Every structure is written in structure tokens, then in C-alpha cells.
Amino acid sequence: MRKRSFRSSPVSVGWLFADLLLALAMIFLIANTTITPLKASVRPKPTPTPTPSPTPIPIPRLELQPHRFTINIDATGYLSNNADAINNAKKQIRNQGFLKGRSVGLVIxxxxxxxxxxxxxxxxxxxxxxxxxxxxxxxxxxxxNTSYYTEKLYRLGDSPNTVTIDVFLFKV
Incomplete structure (x- = not known):
């Protein structure tokens, strides 16, 4: 029988050398690489500056009972825009004690x-x-901030020099 002889060719030795070099390079890389776990970075959310919420404005309410008073006028001067007659009526209205510091909602x-x-x-x-x-x-x-009753009214039997006024105040 014939002996078979294997010859190693320089090409096959080159591949073997390249494979070994690659394996050594991988071992070197793995040995020198340290794996540090990634830490999740939590960014604090900026706390929003509180925006002031609007304070609800309560709906103004009227008192249920009117304040009734009468003033005495000079009917002729009053209707002809006589300054003295008008100022006299204003003075009597302003002198009503319950109006001091209050707001009228409705006048009749x-x-x-x-x-x-x-x-x-x-x-x-x-x-x-x-x-x-x-x-x-x-x-x-x-x-x-007053509303006025839309109809003109009268009191039959009263003097023409007397005006009766009903005033509904806003609740305090």
C-alpha cells in the first residue's frame, strides 16, 4: 500500500493562522470589555407653577323685601327740570339711611x-x-348698577307732589 502523504500547503496554513488570530482578538476584546449596566436617568419633570384659578364671582342677588320710602316734590318744577326741584329730590333720596354703603339692584x-x-x-x-x-x-x-322697572306706575289717590319709591338692594 501506498502511503499517502499530506502536504500542507501554505494557503491552508494561512487560513489556520488567520482563524487563530481572529479567535485571539475576540478573546482579547471580551476580556478587556467591562459591561457597566445602563442606569436609567430620570429627569425630574419641572413642577408647573400653579396658575391661580379664577375666583368665581357670585351672582349678585336681590333682597326679597323692598325698602319703600316717599319723597315730596314740587311736581311742576320737577317736570320742568327746575334745578332746585331736582336737587331737593336728590337730597331726599340720598338721605335714606339704608342706602349708605349699599348698592341698589332695582327701583320701582x-x-x-x-x-x-x-x-x-x-x-x-x-x-x-x-x-x-x-x-x-x-x-x-x-x-x-341699578335696573329700573320698565313701566311707569302711579298710585291713585296720592298727592301729585308725592313720589313713592320701592328699592330692592343687593344682598351683602
Whole structure:
């Protein structure tokens, strides 16, 4: 029998050498690599600055009972815009103690009519009284945020020089 001889060729030895070198390189890399666990970095969320929430404004309420008072006027001067007659009415209204430091929500005015023939004049006096109250409100007194009853009213049997006024105040 013939002996077989294996010859090693330089090419096969080169591949073996390259494989060994690659294996050594991998061992070197693995040995020198340290694995440090990744720490999760938690970024603190900025705390939002609290925005002030709007304070709810309560709905103004009216007192349930009106304050009734009467003023004495000079009906002729009152309706003809006589300054003394108007100022006298304003003074009487301002002197009502319950109005000090308060705010009026609703005004209802009644002109006096001794007979049915005087009703038109009494209605004009009631309308004029609303104008006087509005004027007082422009002076920053009690009637600044006031509503006025839309109908002109009268009290049959009262003097034409008497005005009856019902005032509903805002609750405190």
C-alpha cells in the first residue's frame, strides 16, 4: 500500500493562522470589555407653577323685601327740570339711611295721582324719578348698577307732589 502523504500547503496554513488570530482578538476584546449596566436617568419633570384659578364671582342677588320710602316734590318744577326741584329730590333720596354703603339692584317708582285725570302727569313724574336716580348713580352713589322697572306706575289717590319709591338692594 501506498502511503499517502499530506502536504500542507501554505494557503491552508494561512487560513489556520488567520482563524487563530481572529479567535485571539475576540478573546482579547471580551476580556478587556467591562459591561457597566445602563442606569436609567430620570429627569425630574419641572413642577408647573400653579396658575391661580379664577375666583368665581357670585351672582349678585336681590333682597326679597323692598325698602319703600316717599319723597315730596314740587311736581311742576320737577317736570320742568327746575334745578332746585331736582336737587331737593336728590337730597331726599340720598338721605335714606339704608342706602349708605349699599348698592341698589332695582327701583320701582310711583307718581301720585289724586284722580284718574292726573294719571298722565303721575306717569311722567315716575319716569322723571328714574332719571333722577340714574343721575345719582353717575355720582357713584347707590344707583350705579341699578335696573329700573320698565313701566311707569302711579298710585291713585296720592298727592301729585308725592313720589313713592320701592328699592330692592343687593344682598351683602
Amino acid at each position: 317708582a310711583y307718581g301720585g295721582a289724586p284722580t284718574t285725570d292726573n294719571i298722565p302727569t303721575a306717569l311722567d313724574i315716575a319716569a322723571k324719578t328714574y332719571d333722577v336716580c340714574k343721575s345719582i348713580g353717575r355720582d357713584h352713589f347707590a344707583f350705579e
